[in-house]
Amino acid sequence: MRRLSRYVVFLAIVGISVFWLVTRPETLPGDALDGLVADAGRGEQVFHAAGCASCHSAVGAEGEAVLVLSGGQSFPSPFGSFTAPNISSDPVHGIGAWSAMDLANAMKHGVSPDGQHYYPAFPYTTYARASLQDIVDLRAYLATLPASEIASQPHDVGFPFNIRRSLGGWKMLFADSTWVTEAPSPELERGRYLVEALGHCGECHTARNVLGGTDRSQWLAGAPDPSGKGNIPNIRPPAFDWVQADIIYYFESGFTPDFDSVGGHMAHVVENLSKLKPEDRAAIASYLLALE
Numbered sequence: 001m002r003r004l005s006r007y008v009v010f011l012a013i014v015g016i017s018v019f020w021l022v023t024r025p026e027t028l029p030g031d032a033l034d035g036l037v038a039d040a041g042r043g044e045q046v047f048h049a050a051g052c053a054s055c056h057s058a059v060g061a062e063g064e065a066v067l068v069l070s071g072g073q074s075f076p077s078p079f080g081s082f083t084a085p086n087i088s089s090d091p092v093h094g095i096g097a098w099s100a101m102d103l104a105n106a107m108k109h110g111v112s113p114d115g116q117h118y119y120p121a122f123p124y125t126t127y128a129r130a131s132l133q134d135i136v137d138l139r140a141y142l143a144t145l146p147a148s149e150i151a152s153q154p155h156d157v158g159f160p161f162n163i164r165r166s167l168g169g170w171k172m173l174f175a176d177s178t179w180v181t182e183a184p185s186p187e188l189e190r191g192r193y194l195v196e197a198l199g200h201c202g203e204c205h206t207a208r209n210v211l212g213g214t215d216r217s218q219w220l221a222g223a224p225d226p227s228g229k230g231n232i233p234n235i236r237p238p239a240f241d242w243v244q245a246d247i248i249y250y251f252e253s254g255f256t257p258d259f260d261s262v263g264g265h266m267a268h269v270v271e272n273l274s275k276l277k278p279e280d281r282a283a284i285a286s287y288l289l290a291l292e
Helices: 002-022 040-050 052-056 063-067 100-109 132-142 164-174 186-198 244-253 266-273 278-289
Strands: 074-077 080-083
Touching: 040 052, 040 132, 040 186, 040 266, 052 266, 100 132, 186 278, 244 266, 244 278
Parallel strands: none
Antiparallel strands: 074 080
């Protein structure tokens, strides 16, 4: 009996050790950003393409207030409700004290400066495809934005989903940084980058499995709204039957071919897209139409 007890304890220690090893946060090599020179002007375009203000501005913010990234918006899910944090330039309540490497580890690996896993409500599984140069430029631009002293609010997530260490296992299963589609031309390659990396369109428009991983076989084919109210639309042909001019005009103006106007959270997305270069909006449209 004593021998059996020792055996059980030994297996428990081994199991815990393996769990601790495989779920450890991974970060970039210390020299990953060497030689990269930040450009805040380019970072502004990255900021809009990545939709940072869509989630991190205050509830109801308009105009210049959208650039005060104080957080506070809530995002419901089957696993709890997540609240966007303050990512303003405030060094205490925001990310003003972060280095470019801190931001790169957050976006590429979902790891905080103090070595904790982030919840995938922050779309790092998509941002993992972003270039390091774009992240360095984004960090430079974020530093130019206003500071906010509003403290980040905690997420409302219950057991067992509040065990952050377990997110290391979730990442092993679902954090796939490979491209979803092929890109046989420069325009489609740019469109793919904007959709599959910075724009993180698949985070909303792709169905998820019971553990919250995106189902690539249903890429951009629509999904239930996490709020439990309605569905997020299918944006791939043939179900999505807009022509390129329709898509580009929607990104510019928010008006659909049926003379309807954009609403809900998508209004923030269109506001960001309208600030991109015309050729980038065209590249996104080409990417979507090539999914047929």
